[in-house]
Amino acid sequence: MHLSNILLGSACALYAAAFACHLVSFLGKGGSEHPFASGFLRVGFLISTLFFLEEAARQKYFLPVYGASQALAFFAWSLAFVYLVLFVRIQRESFGLVLTPILVLLSGGAAASFSDGRLYQPDSAVFSNAYFILHVVNAFFAYACFTISFAAGILYLIQQRELKSKQAGRFYHKFPSLEALETLVFQPMIWGALLLSAAIGAGIFWSKSSYGVYGLTDPKTIATLLTIAVYFIVLYLHHVARVRGKKVTVFSLIAFGMILVSFIGMRFVENSHNFIRA
Amino acid sequence: MSFFSYGINHKECPIEVREKFYLDPAKTRSALARAIASNEIEEAVILSTCNRTEFYGFAAEGDWREALSALLEEASGMKKSFFQPYIEDHEGKEAVRYIFRVAAGLESLVVGESEILGQMRDAFRMANEEKAVHSLLYRLMEKTLKNGKDVRSTTKINEGAVSVPSVAVELAEKIFGKLSGEKVMVIGTGQMSVLTMKNLRNSGAEIRFVVSRDAESGEKTAAEFDAVWVPIERWAGCLSKIDILISSTSSPEPVVRVKDIERAMSERRNRPLFLIDIAVPRDIEPGINALDDVYLYNVDDLKNVTDSNLKLRQKEISQAEALTDESVLAFAGWLEQLEARPTLERFESFVDGVLREELAKSSAGVKLGEQERSEIRDRIRAKLLHSPITRIKEASRNGGVNRYLEALQSLFNLDQDSPGKKK
Numbered sequence: 001m002h003l004s005n006i007l008l009g010s011a012c013a014l015y016a017a018a019f020a021c022h023l024v025s026f027l028g029k030g031g032s033e034h035p036f037a038s039g040f041l042r043v044g045f046l047i048s049t050l051f052f053l054e055e056a057a058r059q060k061y062f063l064p065v066y067g068a069s070q071a072l073a074f075f076a077w078s079l080a081f082v083y084l085v086l087f088v089r090i091q092r093e094s095f096g097l098v099l100t101p102i103l104v105l106l107s108g109g110a111a112a113s114f115s116d117g118r119l120y121q122p123d124s125a126v127f128s129n130a131y132f133i134l135h136v137v138n139a140f141f142a143y144a145c146f147t148i149s150f151a152a153g154i155l156y157l158i159q160q161r162e163l164k165s166k167q168a169g170r171f172y173h174k175f176p177s178l179e180a181l182e183t184l185v186f187q188p189m190i191w192g193a194l195l196l197s198a199a200i201g202a203g204i205f206w207s208k209s210s211y212g213v214y215g216l217t218d219p220k221t222i223a224t225l226l227t228i229a230v231y232f233i234v235l236y237l238h239h240v241a242r243v244r245g246k247k248v249t250v251f252s253l254i255a256f257g258m259i260l261v262s263f264i265g266m267r268f269v270e271n272s273h274n275f276i277r278a
Numbered sequence: 279m280s281f282f283s284y285g286i287n288h289k290e291c292p293i294e295v296r297e298k299f300y301l302d303p304a305k306t307r308s309a310l311a312r313a314i315a316s317n318e319i320e321e322a323v324i325l326s327t328c329n330r331t332e333f334y335g336f337a338a339e340g341d342w343r344e345a346l347s348a349l350l351e352e353a354s355g356m357k358k359s360f361f362q363p364y365i366e367d368h369e370g371k372e373a374v375r376y377i378f379r380v381a382a383g384l385e386s387l388v389v390g391e392s393e394i395l396g397q398m399r400d401a402f403r404m405a406n407e408e409k410a411v412h413s414l415l416y417r418l419m420e421k422t423l424k425n426g427k428d429v430r431s432t433t434k435i436n437e438g439a440v441s442v443p444s445v446a447v448e449l450a451e452k453i454f455g456k457l458s459g460e461k462v463m464v465i466g467t468g469q470m471s472v473l474t475m476k477n478l479r480n481s482g483a484e485i486r487f488v489v490s491r492d493a494e495s496g497e498k499t500a501a502e503f504d505a506v507w508v509p510i511e512r513w514a515g516c517l518s519k520i521d522i523l524i525s526s527t528s529s530p531e532p533v534v535r536v537k538d539i540e541r542a543m544s545e546r547r548n549r550p551l552f553l554i555d556i557a558v559p560r561d562i563e564p565g566i567n568a569l570d571d572v573y574l575y576n577v578d579d580l581k582n583v584t585d586s587n588l589k590l591r592q593k594e595i596s597q598a599e600a601l602t603d604e605s606v607l608a609f610a611g612w613l614e615q616l617e618a619r620p621t622l623e624r625f626e627s628f629v630d631g632v633l634r635e636e637l638a639k640s641s642a643g644v645k646l647g648e649q650e651r652s653e654i655r656d657r658i659r660a661k662l663l664h665s666p667i668t669r670i671k672e673a674s675r676n677g678g679v680n681r682y683l684e685a686l687q688s689l690f691n692l693d694q695d696s697p698g699k700k701k
Contacts, residue, residue, distance in 0.1 A: 160571075163449070163452060163453065164573065168586035173590070177453060178455075179453065180455050244546075244547055244549045
């Protein structure tokens, strides 16, 4: 078995262990956080960082992100980074319960679909371009922010349902307030929208400098532009039109659905982002 | 001579009886003075709340039950036969355990409630001021209060709101987060809505409008909360300016209707609205809860939340009981050590006397200096006393010291005495 595969598998196992801890904590009588959950998550994150260092050294690229496996692994890494570093506050607020299974799926998918990369040798000059690196890093961090926003949206809907049902069950006791959740839906969303805009800009410049065209007609670019437009509409509704509550949260989930379409769905459509097939 | 607890509480005694035995501070002080003036009571603390009127203390000699019964009769003006069936009393270690459990909230009507700890502290302070507390009860109360505090900080026994006003605050915080200026409107100025307003204001909400038919009482309540009085016909116009609405009128028909809230929610751009209906019959149409971002709770719904929080508390009881038992055991150990001390001192003095006498006799013909004699005496004394004293100390920590003390007293003919005896 390849070292990269072992690293990915280990990260996935540690994320799974973190999820199990969160689950135990959630089902138990204690608070919403488990003392070991954060530890497992941090070690998993470090191991997935090692995976990228190992891949970079092996492939001789600064940012070895091409193909489904590495894309999923980098998405998981970005998500863990955003969760552990940028939004430290939410680690206390039951997010681990929703985010760790996503990390398990992403890193598990990456491990399952991993190949050692010898089948494909990308063009070094094109992929070492600074615009490309900016494009990829911004895009993945934007997706990570949107995922945090999505998780908060799910928790919001669960908590508001709990409050409507008036049963004061486990979710009522362990999840944060609606106000806190709403903030956590829209704060990462602002960051995500800005980062995705930057990613689109960098991508356009990269396409022009590398291929001589702006690449705006690429299906993935179109899907991403539509996604960012939907996110800006949701942000407008919330911050300018001052629409609050369930409806605007549902809109945010719909916007995340478009992320899934542009990030995953477009892999099944011929486009310039499928580097393996390029 | 032992610790005692004696009185009535919510477990057996109905509220109609309990309320007759409530002792205000003046009556409590007077009862304390009479208690310690009696021959039977050495030290005393009186705890009188809406759920209990109880005497805790250390009895000297005679029938302390009879003395306290007479005292309660006098303080309340009720015949003994009236309250006797409801009396709960404990003596010795059981009394110590009971007092610890009361402060821990384990004997409370609402298990784990925090108020009792403050009430215990006040009762202790008052008894101390009246000089009704000396070393033994002082130590017991000190340990009792510490255990009560530890139980609440170590377990979750006091978590979750368990009264209507506090549940209203808890729910508001689940919707709006930590309250910081959320606007409240109150329709009707009943006792429960005033209590709920107080709780909300203490938690950070702002009481904005008080709605009532009667201008005089409405304005009075509004002034109390720095709010504005609004006549009942005009309350709907204020809906878009508030986040929390409490209604408790005596109207036979609903006051707040679906169309009022629909209109308000449109103006509020779906900013969440929390409605609390504490009126019976209900003031707010139940269909309102189906509207998005509107959270309507009536009295039964609030009780559901209370019950759910109480269930969570129940799970913490065993942990709180274990902590309390540990504290009781530690206190009992200290008490036994204290009880053992006079006997041990007499035993040591007996051994010292024998040694002094025998050494003086046996060294009469031998050239032994005072220092040598003293060294020999100390060595024999240490060898003789080490084992029994260690055993007795161990026994006093683990319980069962009395048989050792009795054996010592009986075998060496030591006089009996014990701490706390009136001089």
